[in-house]
Amino acid sequence: MPFIASVSKIDLPHRIAQQEAKEQARAMFAKNFPQVDRLIQAFDNTEIVTRNFCEPLTYYTSPNTFEERNGEYLEKALIWSVKAIEDCIKSANIDKLDITDILFVSTTGLATPSMDALIINHMRLNPHINRMPIFGLGCGGGVSGMAKANALAKANPDAVVLLVAVELCSLTLLTNDYSKSNFIGSSLFSDGIAACIVKGDNHPDNKKVSYQASSSKLYYDSLEVMGWDFRDTGFKVLFSKDIPTFINQHVREDIDNFLTGQGLKLSDIKNFIFHPGGKKVLDAYADALGVEGDFLQKTRSVMNNYGNMSSVTVLYVLEKFMNEGFEDGYGLMMAMGPGFSSEMVLLKMRNK
Structure with missing residues (x-):
């Protein structure tokens, strides 16, 4: 059976305290969202203490367009994906050219060519890698991506499959959306990047x-x-x-x-x-x-x-x-x- 050789995650540079995010949300929503005082306790009810953000908190109060936010997504997703992949490759004790397949999972930004192409180009991975970009699975994407990575490794016991997941949820925040869903979302969602190496059964590693x-x-x-x-x-x-x-x-x-x-x-x-x-x-x-x-x-x-x-x-x-x-x-x-x-x-x- 395929096995997981390594997993890496990114601790982004902007770790925001939940109480700080709570006060900013109150300031952002107070004028146009009458329910703000009644619902602000949602921030406390989450039991979240800190959140991972790709930008400083001040970024989210500045006016910006979808084009600008998606541009930030492309830039930050590439930078941090590469870092997560490099950490994962080192932990798995492989060469980057050993990778046979790459799956890229995300639902918070748009890229064509897809982000896996940008990663291959930037890192100079094997140009013949089998690519599988996956969009739209939301919170289910990490587990679905893991299942698909293992399916590829099961089909090819010599495979070295790279799974990368990137979600920069903070860049999707609409500052002029005063709906309850957007307000509650601002109390929960944050940013993260992870990479995983899955190997086929022919590899001699310790298959824990x-x-x-x-x-x-x-x-x-x-x-x-x-x-x-x-x-x-x-x-x-x-x-x-x-x-x-x-x-x-x-x-x-x-x-x-x-x-x-x-x-x-x-x-x-x-x-x-x-x-x-x-x-x-x-x-x-x-x-x-x-x-x-x-x-x-x-x-x-x-x-x-x-x-x-x-x-x-x-x-x-x-x-x-x-x-x-x-x-x-x-x-x-x-x-x-x-x-x-x-x-x-x-x-x-x-x-x-």
Whole structure:
């Protein structure tokens, strides 16, 4: 089976305290958003302490166009992707020319040629690399990207697959959008970049974290639950307050069905590598699954220290497991995203 050789994440230079972001949001919204005083406590309810931003906080108060913000996305995404990839290559002990495939996951900026082409050109990677740019999966993109990276490595046991996820959510903030969704989004979302190397089974490395199976599910008639509304001014965030309810209704059955297909049950999962969509989402997971103990501790820690970085966040959680330790046994990666959809990857995790 394919295995994960390394994971790297980026700590961006602008780490913003949640209370500082809260006061700026109040100033930005107060004049045109009558509900600001009633909803401002949402910043405290997130349990986020600090957030990762690609720009200083003052950037987000200055008038700018969608073209300018997307230009920043292109510049910053390339700079930090290259740094994450270089760290990942070093950790995996490979040469950059060994990479056979590259997947680039993002939902917060636009690029044609796609960002993977910019990365290959800048880093002078093998020009014959198989490219797979993936756009539009939102928070589910990290787990979906991991599943696709492993599918490529399973098809070619000699493969060295590079997965890169970049989400610069802060650059999508519309300063003249005084909707509730935009206000709540300003309390949650942040920026992150992660890279991962997945190798095929022919490589002789110590295969501590190996791929077992994956599952994708699209829920009919739920298109409005999460996504973007594309405007002249940019990306307008859309998400429903019913997401935790949706999780409570579906996630336990979906996980049970997936694990049953692999001859497993929920009690076999020792490491829960979940996307932290927010406090209410994690509480919904805890209620739905009923697992004893703080099984989402590492997930909560990433949310507390980084905020919701969309697709990238679950890879920060994975990096935390790989660098801080995990229990021998199975690991389950899971995230939900636009569609409405769920993505799962089953891992076998061994310390020796």
